[in-house]
Amino acid sequence: MIQGHISIHNAKIITPKGVVEGGLWIEDGRIARIIPGEHQETTVYGDSLDANGCYVMPGMIDMHSDALEKEIQPRPNTFFPLHMSFYELEKKLAGCGVTTIYHSLSLADGVGVRDDNMVIDVIEHIIKLREERAMINHRVHLRYEVTNLPGIDTVRNLIDNRKIDLLSLMDHTPGQGQFTEKESYENYLVKTYGVRDEELRIMINKLKSDAKIINWERIRDIAQHAIGQGIVVASHDDDTEAKIDQMIDYGVTISEFPINRTAAEYSYGHNLLVCVGSPNLVRGQSHSNNMRAVDAVKEGFAHAICSDYLPSSMLPAVFMLHEVENMPLHLAVAMVTSNLAAALGISDQVGSIEAGKLANLLFVNLHNGYPLVQRTMVNGETIYYAKPFHSQSSEQVYA
Incomplete structure (x- = not known):
């Protein structure tokens, strides 16, 4: 877990209740507080990250x-x-x-x-x-x-x-x-295990x-x-x-x-x-x-x-x-x-942007309407970063 202070500003923060424009204050790898836009500090201490208008959301949990x-x-x-x-x-x-x-x-x-x-x-x-x-x-x-x-x-x-x-x-x-x-199950066995013909028949009979x-x-x-x-x-x-x-x-x-x-x-x-x-x-x-x-x-x-x-x-x-x-x-x-x-059973540590929780965060930028991860943070430390770019296209991917 990274030690020290990090300030994030110019963000659209996705909280449990809605989207808040403003910034975040992170201390020793945990979220300390959300700072609404009108109260963002002009002077920051520690590392400062400009979100460049990105959505900032909790890191995703993939259960399966x-x-x-x-x-x-x-x-x-x-x-x-x-x-x-x-x-x-x-x-x-x-x-x-x-x-x-x-x-x-x-x-x-x-x-x-x-x-x-x-x-x-x-x-x-x-x-x-x-x-x-x-x-x-x-x-x-x-x-x-x-x-x-x-x-x-x-x-x-x-x-x-x-x-x-x-x-x-x-x-x-x-x-x-x-x-x-029957056909869908046979297709599943072929795709998953690469079995065919006699081997496929033996596997199906055993499962039955x-x-x-x-x-x-x-x-x-x-x-x-x-x-x-x-x-x-x-x-x-x-x-x-x-x-x-x-x-x-x-x-x-x-x-x-x-x-x-x-x-x-x-x-x-x-x-x-x-x-x-x-x-x-x-x-x-x-x-x-x-x-x-x-x-x-x-x-x-x-x-x-x-x-x-x-x-x-x-x-x-x-x-x-x-x-x-x-x-x-x-x-x-x-x-x-x-x-x-x-x-x-892990909501005491992760899953939302709230004070006291680990700073597992995503900075998400929309490119032609398509969401791209610009930065990924785990415990307040950047583990992935992609240089931002700006598109001139107005086409929307979900249109």
């Missing part, structure tokens, strides 16, 4: 990102060193405006990066590398596939050793959830067999055990009210990517934080032909956004909701900051 998996294994059977993947992704995340990342790693008894032993190895590397050197805040989101019957002991061990920060329960068996159609003997009581116990250790538990791809009731009974408080309007509305009505994917928002459709995320947001059933698989889509999704759907900017920003911080 497969990006590290894709950095390690960009194509089936093509692997890169874990330390290289970690450091190279970290630079990209800083440029995207993500200051707290929950790396979602799938304990699915699969192949490649989703093999159980490799998942454990990746978690160990994340813990080691973030202690040695880290630009941003790294956390572990363990995605447990309920058909991975032996994997439940691994989950318990990771919980007991305090190596995960978020647990989600997934059921990707065909015929329900995300994959109601495992689905018949899922031990739901043990899964409930592991969810309760995680909660008892202070770990938040989420559900994944909910599609029916009955499934949501089951997850609520297990102690789930977050619903990731509900499949349809019914699931989104029911989850929200039962006080779950409903999280949708920013790629779905930006593209205007689901890659699996499920619910359009923008519809859930417009109807008031979704109040959080994560990157799913593309962190660079988060900030554009926020400004799209503001520019196209007329959502007040501070409410759109809350979907990637304070709403998530509250649900994840």
Whole structure:
């Protein structure tokens, strides 16, 4: 954490209640106070930063990102060193405006990066590398596939050793959830694992067999055990009210990517934080032909956004909701900051621009209406900076 004083002026500050023109005073890596425009000091002490009229918003929190998996294994059977993947992704995340990342790693008894032993190895590397050197805040989101019957002991061990920060329960068996159609599930296996023909048939048959003997009581116990250790538990791809009731009974408080309007509305009505994917928002459709995320947001059933698989889509999704759907900017920003911080139990430190919180900040400039991160700060220290430029074009990207 950087020591000393920093003053920021000439900013449009996105606070929990709206946009305030003025400046910020940062002391020893934390926000000391917001200074309204008419009271900005002409004489400053310490380092002074001119925001040049940029929006200044809290650093984004990405609760669910497969990006590290894709950095390690960009194509089936093509692997890169874990330390290289970690450091190279970290630079990209800083440029995207993500200051707290929950790396979602799938304990699915699969192949490649989703093999159980490799998942454990990746978690160990994340813990080691973030202690040695880290630009941003790294956390572990363990995605447990309920058909991975032996994997439940691994989950318990990771919980007991305090190596995960978020647990989600997934059921990707065909015929329900995300994959109601056989073809969509086969396409998923081919895309994710690179399997085909006989190998594909064997994997599908094994999953169908495992689905018949899922031990739901043990899964409930592991969810309760995680909660008892202070770990938040989420559900994944909910599609029916009955499934949501089951997850609520297990102690789930977050619903990731509900499949349809019914699931989104029911989850929200039962006080779950409903999280949708920013790629779905930006593209205007689901890659699996499920619910359009923008519809859930417009109807008031979704109040959080994560990157799913593309962190660079988060900030554009926020400004799209503001520019196209007329959502007040501070409410759109809350979907990637304070709403998530509250649900994840970290709102005492991050998620909003308020006195006492860590100075994790983004300076955002609009280029032809498109949001670009000009500066990223973590604990009051600049970790990413892009030279500002001015466009002569009047074309608006969201027009």
